[in-house]
Amino acid sequence: MTDRPVDTLNKVYEPAEVERKWRALWEEQGLGTADAKSEKPPFTMVIPPPNITGALHVGHALNTTIQDILARYKRMKGFSVLWLPGIDHAGIATQNVVERELAKDGIDRHKLGREGFLDSVWKWKERYADTILNQQKRMGASCDWTRLRFTMDSGLSKAVREVFTTLYAEGLIYRGNYIVNWCPRCHTALSDIEVQFEETDGKLYYMVYPIAGSDTSAGGIESLTVATTRPETLLGDTGVAVNPDDERYKGLIGKKIKLPLTGREIPIVGDEHVSAEFGTGVVKITPAHDFNDFDVAGRHSLESINIFDVNAVLNENAGKYEGLDRYVARKKITEDLDSLGLLEKVEQYKTMIGECYRCATVVEPRLSKQWFVKVAPLAAPAIEAVEDGSVSFVPKSWEKTYFEWMRNIRDWCISRQIWWGHRIPAWHCGECEHITLPDGAVDPVLCDKCGSDKIAQDSDVLDTWFSSALWPFSTLGWPDKTDDLAKYYPTSVLSTSFDIIFFWVARMIMMGLKFKGQVPFKEVYIHALVRDAEGQKMSKSKGNVIDPLVMMDEYGTDAVRFTLAAFAAQGRDVKLAEERIAGYRNFCNKLWNLARFALMNIDDGSEEAGTEADGRSLADKWILTKLAKCRNDVEAHIDLYQFDGAARALYSFVWHELCDWYVELIKPDLWGDKGEERKRKSAGVLLVVLRDTLKLLHPIMPFITEEIYANLPVKKSGLALHEEQFPAEMGVWPEEEAELDGIMKVIGAIRNLRTENNVKPGASVESTCQIDDSGARDILGKGAEYIKKLARVSAFTVVPTGECPSDSVSTVVSGGPEVFVSLKGLIDIGAEVLRIEGEVEKANIERAAIEGKLSNKSFVEKAPAEVVAKVRARLEAVNSKIEKLESGRNRIKGIDG
RNA sequence: AGGCGCGUAGCUCAGUGGGAGAGCGCUACCCUGACACGGUAGAGGUCGGCGGUUCGAAACCGCCCGCGCCUACCA
Structure with missing residues (x-):
């Protein structure tokens, strides 16, 4: 036997060194390097x-x-x-x-x-x-x-x-003067989706706009009141709009407003866009600073007045307000209107304010020359x-979301007034304003149209x-x-x-x-959505923002990866809890120790022994069946992008089937209690199962699986685990699987009786199972060794229903045997009676539910026959369970009296 | 205003038409020769509410309540 690294494997898995090593090896081996000439799909x-x-x-x-x-x-x-x-x-x-x-x-x-x-x-x-x-x-x-x-x-x-x-x-890219979202801090245009809307407490200002000309011509109305959230844009108003069907204002269409603070006269127009119900039914039109107004202005040929500079500070078009920031101007203008008696009222108003997605500055809709894609x-x-x-x-x-957006899409503003990025490949002619585009990689030097060399690339x-x-x-x-x-x-x-x-x-x-x-x-x-670490979405107030790098340091990368995979359920937010990462760190350790255990018990012949079809024990067939199922589960889940399902299947297989049961079941084999051949076979199956488990786990936990695999004495097809094939479908033994599942229930029952009756963990007991079905007795007979070992039973017998063993406590496996454990005068009668009555109570609840079902005629008639049969079988089982429990209780009371 | 999603054990989450699940936490006992980052056995839920469909609903449908997100030009 060659040297095994058993002695060098730490008792606790230490990821840092292992990860460093494998990262270097993968790089060296060109793990990710693709080969375009490969024959593989x-x-x-x-x-x-x-x-x-x-x-x-x-x-x-x-x-x-x-x-x-x-x-x-x-x-x-x-x-x-x-x-x-x-x-x-x-x-x-x-x-x-x-x-x-x-x-x-x-x-x-x-x-x-x-x-x-x-x-x-x-x-x-x-x-x-x-x-x-x-x-x-x-x-x-x-x-x-x-x-x-x-x-x-x-x-x-x-x-x-x-x-x-x-x-x-x-013609799918064009340049034009349109209103766009402008970030006054980044000094650039933004596309529609680069603006994030926040609900903000704002105000609705009611401002009085006097009508130009005589009272009579206006039918007695001297002014219109407009409602706006942005009074400062008054300076850029070039019209006032009402709904053409609004009886109140219909007659005013075509008249003019004398715009306060400016003295400009602007037309009153009728436009469907205006709702008669909202506010006063009159809307001020500022085409250069509002998307809707821009459209309205287009329909009525209203001019546009840009009143802001690139910083959203009022410009020369703002007259005496020039140089004021937009919010300062807002205050000043409302004060001025108020002092003129033209501010009717101010209401609290919730409004959606657009912010730059990069710097959160409130964006300013702004008329400017930009490039667009016609989408x-x-x-x-x-x-x-x-x-x-x-x-x-x-x-x-998500397709619905996609369609919703794509079907209502607007042209995409693609020009940005910044320097870092792909400079727009278009040259403007200083002479004729024609735009020249390059042909290939070479930049143009002459205007396509007039031949001038005074052309300059778009900035x-x-x-x-x-x-x-x-x-x-x-x-x-x-x-x-x-x-x-x-x-x-x-x-x-x-x-x-x-x-x-x-x-x-x-x-x-x-x-x-x-x-x-x-x-x-x-x-x-x-x-799945993970709330951003920077925060607006994840609740930083709770302090549950988690840095994956810190987590990898603390728990290992595989643990972090496994946790994320296990959390990656579709269509739900991910709220990462650190305790869960710790839980999966423990899982890594469990796997590590499973490997250590295996390495202590295998040798160079083990892989072959594990592959031989002959001479497999009940436990061998059971674990191979569970492995086959786990393998199918993992495959099916990954194929459907259900990473949580794959992670769950692996976790429960490794921990609760392989470690909790199989390893414990074969320990006597490995100790040599049943001879050399049995030892050889069990060690072999253990190795083969571990080998394939590592392959199944590898995509999720690459580091620890590589490390363990490298230490296994198995035939390798390449340099490392990542070059192996995903295990092919495997054979199953459903009968043996069910048999051992049944035996495990008996082991559970005995353990439960022991604990409930305070039997010392080290002490052995005698146990008897009673069941009339001879097939079931045979199975229990086959499981006797397992039962003795895992339930610490010294003498185990299986008999048909009959006289109860003396000095025993008992319980019933549903659909299975009545299980007796002999306690020889150690029974705490009071406690045991209570325990049994508790069980009876539970069973009675179940019985009531089942009887309810069966007494329902419609159920018996309409439900599928196999469902009804199953329920009937359950009733039988629960009845027999109750009967046995009650007689067990009476017997114990008898011991007392 | 529309759209989407969520509400299941103390916490974090699976399950999606026929016997309520996992991890962590909790209780009791155990350092048993891989592992105390462990073992064994437990406690804990009227599956948000109300109606409906069905023989049968945690699951399907409708409404309601609560939470979250996305989209939207009512000034």
């Missing part, structure tokens, strides 16, 4: 690229775990797996971070200039972008790190330019792809999500025709969080269909 995932500013939070940890489970599982299932990692340049977020860094040294980006600032950002990126990648590696992520991509890579930038120029040529023509096929099942969401309910950059939308194919080399693209596109599944279905998932589907003619992924797995 492809399985592809692209990682949702985290921001370069990011640090691993629980959400990342969950998604990394899920994807790594899939990657490892599919590799073991014989797929050529590509799991492509990467990071996202995160335009606004990164620019903000670097600006803040520079500000610490008193540097403003404008001082550095565009080039200089971008240099700083790139330096920052080189320094910090690895942070989150290393954290993902720390989790054991088996990505193909040789294919790491960054959204600002030259290849991906090429893809961006290709897509932009194509869409522009087709509707791209959305139509993307909707269809989900309708016809080319792409399916898991859980399916804006593209929305970060524009490049993210191309991620599934740009990362594979598109627009070039590459082997990777041929082999691995479309990808198999995208695992992500619901909150970026609009930002990302929908746009990838649109772009994938448009430029590859194929969906970018066949399935979208929307994982």
Whole structure:
């Protein structure tokens, strides 16, 4: 026998060193490296690229775990797996971070200039972008790190330019003067979905707008009262609107308002958009600073007056209010109106206020020249792809959310007034204003139209999500025709969080269909929601925000991964409890000690002994059956993305079947009590079961399983466990399984009688089972050794129902034997009578329920015959149980008296 | 305002038409030759409420209550 590492395995599993070792080995062995020339069928995932500013939070940890489970599982299932990692340049977020860094040294980006600032950002990126990648590696992520991509890579930038120029040529990208969401702090436009709405306590101001001209011409009405939440925008009003059917104001349409504080005259128009029921039924129209008003103005050819500068400070169009911040102006203007007697009243009002999703500054709707993608023509096929099942969401309910958004989609504002990002590949002519686009990689130098060389590239950059939308194919080399693209596109599944279905998932589907003619992924797995560590969603007041890195230090990565998998039930929030991580740390330790135990009892011949079909014991067949079931459970659950189910199946198999029962059952075998052959066989089955269990566990807990597997004397097909195949379906022995399940119930019954009667754990007792069914007696006979060992029984007999053994306490296994334990004068009669009566009470409750069912004629008639038969059998069992319990009680009372 | 989801043991959560489950915590006893990050045996729930469908509902349907999230241009 060769040296076994038994003695070197610690009593307690210590993850830190093991994890370090295997991370290095995986890297060395190129575990994640995909081979586009492989004959195996492809399985592809692209990682949702985290921001370069990011640090691993629980959400990342969950998604990394899920994807790594899939990657490892599919590799073991014989797929050529590509799991492509990467990071996202995160335009606004990164620019903000670097600006803040520079500000610490008193540097403003404008001082550095565009080039200089971008240099700083790139330096920052080189320094910090690895942070989150290393954290993902720390989790054991088996990505193909040789294919790491960054959204600002030259290849991906090429893809961006290709897509932009194509869409522009087709008229699907256009530039125009429209109202957009503007962040006065980031100084850039935002798309609609980059604005988050918060319910805020605001006020509704009722302002009096005098009508221009004589009283009579206005039919006696001298003024209109408008209700607004934003009085300061009065300065930009260019009209007042009423509902054309509103009898009160109908006659005023076409008249003019003399706008207070400005003296400007603005028209009264009729527009369906105005509801007669709300407020006063009169709406002020500020086309440059309100989305609705912009639309109304379009319908009535009202002019637009922009009253804010980029900081949302009033500009020269605001007259004497110029230079005031919007909120200061609000106060001042209401005061001024009040002093003129034109502020009718102010009401408390709850309103939804839009905030920048990057910095939470209240956004300012603002008229400006921006680039847009015309989305509707791209959305139509993307909707269809989900309708016809080319792409399916898991859980399916998210498809509804997707449709809802896609069917009401508005054009996508893609230009950002920042510096960090893909600069818009469009050149403006200083002479004729024509826009020239590049042909290929070379920047244009002359205007397409007038030939002028006075052309300059647009100063804006593209929305970060524009490049993210191309991620599934740009990362594979598109627009070039590459082997990777041929082999691995479309990808198999995208695992992500619901909150970026609009930002990302929908746009990838649109772009994938448009430029590859194929969906970018066949399935979208929307994982359970983990509340953000930074907080607005997770309850930081409770202090239950958990840092996965700290947890990995404390409990080991496998424990964290297993916990996340076990929590990953579909369609529910994840609230991580640290105690549960500790619980799964214990599970790792249990597995570790199971391995130690096995290693103490096996030798080089064990694997062969465990594989031989002959001479297996009842316990062997039982555990092999449970293993086969566990294997099927794991497979079925992972295939359906039910990681919690897979984790549960493994946990209960390893702990409650393998450790609690099988190991205990075979100990006498391993001690040699039943001869060498029996010892050899049991050790063999133990090894084989452990070996396969490690394979089943590996996708979820890669580190500990590799470590144990490396120590097992089994035939290996490669360098390590991750190269093994996922176990194939296995044979089962349902009869033996049921037999041992029955024997285990008897063991439980004896143990219960012992405990309840305060028998010392070390003491042996005598026990008898009575049952009339001879088949059942045979089975119990076969289990005698097990019963003796696990219930500490010295003499065990099985007989037909008959006279009760003297000085015994008893209980009944439902549908099974009456179990007696002899106590020889040690019975605490009072306590035992109470215990039995408790059991009888429970049984009576059950009997009442069953009898209720059977006395219901409809049940007997309408329920399936097998259900009725089953219930009848249960009644019989419970009746006999009660009868036996009662006679047991009487007998004990008899001992007393 | 619509949409979605949740409400099951003290806590965190599975279960989804025919005998209420797991982990942690709790109680009692045990350092039994893999493991005290352990073992054995227990206690603990009218499955949010009310109606309906059904022979039968924790599960399916409706309404209500409570909580959460997403979407929305009523100023």
